[in-house]
Amino acid sequence: MPKLTSCLLHTIVSTRxxxxxxxxxxxxxxxxxxxxxxxxPPVFKEKDIFDKRIPGKAMEKYCLFINLPFILLDFIGKVPYWFLYELLRQIWDILYSDYPRKSWLSALEQSVQEFLQLFQTIFPEQFIPKFHFLLHAARNTSKYGPLKRQMNLRYEAKHHLLKQIANRCNNFINLPCTVSRRxxxxxxxELMDENTFKSYGISGKFRERRTTSFKKIIQNALHDDHLFTYGEFSQCVKWVLVDNVKYKxxxxxxxxxxxxxxxxxxxxxKYIIRIEKEWRFIVHCYDTVIFKENLWCYEIKPSDVNLVLNKNEFLTHKAEDCYRINNEYFIHVPYRLTLVE
Incomplete structure (x- = not known):
């Protein structure tokens, strides 16, 4: 990803x-x-573009890669070799999927071969041996399951902390001892925090709100929720941690x-309420308009439907960001979704 991002940015500048x-x-x-x-991502400098390098940690580089279409939205149709970005996003959607299907693997293998051939032809000086591992992605997925479970991002994050300590401690005698002790x-x-081992029920400050103060459409949604009887007042919070998933x-x-x-x-x-020791989420539904292939995201629009959901009714458990650009709503999903067979 960083290699392709740096090459595309350098190409944009070189083509003026x-x-x-x-x-x-x-x-x-x-x-x-x-x-x-x-x-x-950290502050980007002109020297980084000319040197074809992307500064920052792994997740910062990934964040830049995912949001690159929004950053270049004004002239994205004119960017040379943008088809490489779309091809890599297609590969990543399958690799990062929680439940990849076997029928996807042949398309994955074909896409990987096409991407490697094109990248080596267009940017031969940036082609490195690490790209070779992509050739085995389809076979390893078939053999070991989702490769997402074998990612080393957690190890990279821990290693980044160790490097920070080593650079700041000014120890030149017994560095391993100092790093391990720190x-x-x-x-x-971190373990002194009383909420460290709590995975359920940690929330923001409670505030009471009259049920009749909600909009009529939300009151109707609450009325249709037959599991609970909503009284005159509702306890609302701005965020809550349920089963190690943060909802806000x-x-x-x-x-x-x-x-x-x-x-x-x-x-x-829209609202997070607690009733009878259960958390309920009042949500506003959006209709999916179209999938924008050049942006590799979905265009959505708000509907008139409001629902009351519990934590088990969400299909994903990672919050996504919606970007409003030119009065249009765009949201990207970092991997391909499918129902468990």
Whole structure:
């Protein structure tokens, strides 16, 4: 991903489609969503474009790669070799899928071969031996299951912490002892938090709200929820942690796959309420308009439907960000979704 991102940015500058200063300004000033903001890439410099390098950690590079179509939206149709980005996103959707189907593997193998041949032809100086591992992706998926379970991002994150400690401790005598001691002290400090081992029920501050103060359409949705009887007051929070999944107001989730093509339908959390020690989510439904292949995301539009869901009715358990650009709503799903067979 970083190799392709750096090559595309360098190509944009070399073809004078956009200057290096403007590219850096676009990347540095882009308004990332609430969930993408924690992986926001570091400050991008002109030298990085000319040197064909992407600074930052692995997740920061991934965040830039995923949001690159939104950053280059104004002239994305003119970007040379953009088909390589679409091809790699197609490969990544299958590799990162939770439940890849066997029928996808032949298409995956064909896409990998096509991508490697094109990349080696167009950017031969950037082709490195690590690309060879992609050739075995389809076979390894068939043999070992989803390769997502074998990712080393967690190890990279831990290694990044160790490197930070090593660079800042100014120890030149017994560095391994210092690093291990600092890591143990940090872990002890984190375990002091009383909520560390709680995976359910941690939430923001409770506030009471009259049920009649909700909009009429939401009151009707509450009335249709036959599992509980909603009284005069409801306890509302802005966020809650349920089974190690954080839900907060404004987050988007997939709650249904429509038809044989498995088109995802999205909902936005509007309110989080607690009743009889159970958490209920009042959500606003969005209709999926079309899949934008050049942006590799879905265009959605708000509907007039509001529902009351529980945690088990969400199809995905990772919140996504919705980007509003030119009065249109776009949302990207980082992997291909499918129902468990």
């Amino acid at each position: 489609l956009c200057s290096a200063v403007q590219i850096c300004q676009r990347i540095n000033t882009f308004a990332y969503g609430a969930n993408d903001k924690r992986n926001r 890591v143990q002290l940090r872990q002890c400090y 107001i404004g987050d988007f989730f997939v709650f249904y796959l429509l038809g044989g093509e498995e088109i995802p339908l999205f909902v936005e959390i």
